[in-house]
Amino acid sequence: MARKYFGTDGIRGRANGVITPELALKVGQAAGLVFQRGDHRHRVVIGKDTRLSGYMIETALVAGFTSVGMDVLLLGPVPTPAVAMLTRSMRADIGVMISASHNAFEDNGIKLFGPDGFKLNDTIEHEIEELIDAELHTKLAGSADLGRAKRIESVHARYIEFAKRTLPRHVTLDGLRVVVDCANGAAYRVAPETLWELGAEVIAIGTEPDGFNINRDVGSTAPAALVAKVRERRADIGIALDGDADRVLIVDEKGHVVDGDQLMAVVARSWQEDERLTQPGLVATIMSNLGLERFLGGLGLTLARTAVGDRYVLEHMREHGYNLGGEQSGHIIMSDYTTTGDGLVAALQLLSVVQRQGRPVSEVCHCFDPLPQILKNVRYRAGEPLSQDSVVSAIAQARARLGNGGRLVIRPSGTEPVIRVMAEGDDRGLVNEVVDEVVEAVTKVAA
Template sequence: MTRKYFGTDGIRGTANIHPMTPEIAMRVGMAVGVAFNRGGHRHRAVIGKDTRLSGYMLENALVAGFTAAGVDVFLLGPVPTPAVAMLTRSLRADIGVMISASHNPFEDNGIKLFGPDGYKLSDGLEKKIEDLIDQDLTDRLAKAAKVGRAQRVEGDLYRYIEFAKRTFPKDMTLSGLRVVVDCANGAAYKAAPAALWELGAEVVTINDKPDGLNINSECGSTNPIGLSKKVHEVRADLGIALDGDADRVLIVDEKGKVVDGDQLMALIADGWHSDGRLAGGGIVATVMSNLGLERFLEDRGLSLARTKVGDRYVVEHMREHGFNIGGEQSGHIVLSEYSTTGDGLVSALQVLAYIQGAGKPASEVCRKFEPVPQVLKNVRFRGGKPLEDADVRSAIDEGTNRLGGTGRLVIRPSGTEPVIRVMAEGDDRGLVEQVVDDIVNAIAGLRTAA
């Protein structure tokens, strides 16, 4: 299916450059309003955003589009992405919108859409909206007396905080734990510290002063170096690194070592399996998750189902096959018992519950397996289809044979730029590096020849 505006996680781009302009945002609001207008009741949309400067611009444009289509709008202000998914259901809205480019720098922004069930929209519905964006919708907009209204929602952030707290065991507190939370100057700068403090933790907060320009800037889950230093400095028991819209999380143990999403999924799955809560006989992850995670699960009689890269594909597989844990190595973890999308705060609370229950330091419980050496390199190309070239295919086939049954090779084109991502993993790091280099050089040779 050819997609003009939507990628794997909504519409995304640089602010004020097509397609991330006020005009397109307004047309998205109109198109979504028309697409969801089934008559019979007054339609509602909820709109949340992270802390980017361009969020004001896109928020107002979306409001104009929705109200023109006769949809009432509830404005949430800066809230995490999972709060939008939760409040879409709670407020009985027809559509939820999150204005965010997640872990990207402030220059970028995006529009994520959720259906009334709190799940991201299907490919088919996104295609319908895409078609409507480019149409003249004048005759399908609301009459003057039916134009929608917009209002700010009071207390929405505290409803999300209470929701997150309810996912933590009722018979347990965080008393005695000193926790550093890196809010990435993003959407959870109020919610995450408040939830942790209300559960009893001593909370040290960093990167919690957003100014519209500093979201994800040398901080958060994409750059946890500062968090590691702070954990050392204040002698904390744990560090939590969120991203700009708080749908991702990484953990830093008391020694300052970073724990990635694969390890966190292994920890949560291990705990839930012991408690009889794990559904589906395993977890769902993408092709990029480490082979060590797969081996860890197999040793416990559990499975690892792999999908294409993108949390939407993980969630789709979870829903179709009855899994309740899924996610990505980046720390985007979906726990479907609680949420319809990745939730960094809720995932962190599950990790904290495991640590408290074990009564051991994070460094002793957060590493469930030894990662297999994994190498990922990106190579740009000028055009054409490099993966169909005979020399490139030969290099890929040779690499696959050399890795044999002890490793994996994943080659995939980027969905947003002219880049081929080459990833290999196996027990022999030297061999893995050589296999990746040979394939990258084959693709780079094509670029040079062009």
């Protein structure tokens, strides 16, 4: 079914453009009504990252939820996985994260979690969308039944303890020098404190949010600052989170960037050795490198692929009983611990392997040589560029040229007006050529 408001990861767009106070108010009312099940006092937890527009959206959401009789627990700036965890821990009916993840500060978004801490499925999102566009005056709470709002002060300590408990008690980070880049985002307090409490020597960057600098030249989408700091301080490892800390990239002691595919490979091999995998393999998206698939095959493990988006990875994991999955971009889902991607927890799992093996991060994280993979984005204004005959023809010709020696993936972004063109294969020159040909065809019709 076509969706009007929800994309692959909640509702996202320009603050005061797509994401207006009016929309946030209606989302609060609609989601509140959908999740008012049973005769108990209903509650919602709301967290946010560090964007300036978070204040505006938070206030509008509070008005929406309280107007339909839901109590609101305000968490302040916390990672997305903390919201998912606290939704369950605090027995809330729904959880909300105000964030546009890795996007610039001008954007914002609304992510919703059910009472089980999982992101909503398409059916529930459709139900909310219908209510957003409906007339709700008759469904509002009476004057005596309005909800209340309360700010929760112990959030950071709760999440830090949760993250630490994902490691065995005997595992410490003593002797490790760690640079952590918090992207001036939601984890600017909790990530450095967690690593320090576990014994690491911590150098923190991206920890001075001002409402405008989230993800600006820092974080997992801009790792150059972390690479430079790791080399400058001769650190053992660099950890880069994104704006809402649900994804992570690693920089090894040599200053080389390690993506989510390599991290999943490390964890999969470790968990296989410890007999912790609930299925003989893991779940990733169509964007994960073919090198990961070949590496897992060498271990007797499989790679199940899904559409792009951690929600689709998680849905496949839940349906088929996997406890490990993720995306090349660094969304790593470990369902033994979390119900969504958690950058800090994923980093801790990697660090536990590093400590146990006593080897440098560059060795631990080099599981396979990735195939040459090229990804280019084409921005478009409107319409459906991929349905144009010239683009369809260019895509078919590109796939024919790659044959069985590579893959071509073309898809519209679920969070912005961009067509993503990705190809990979054993022949880098051929991969470059087919990507450029498809990009040229899309560009001509996307203006």
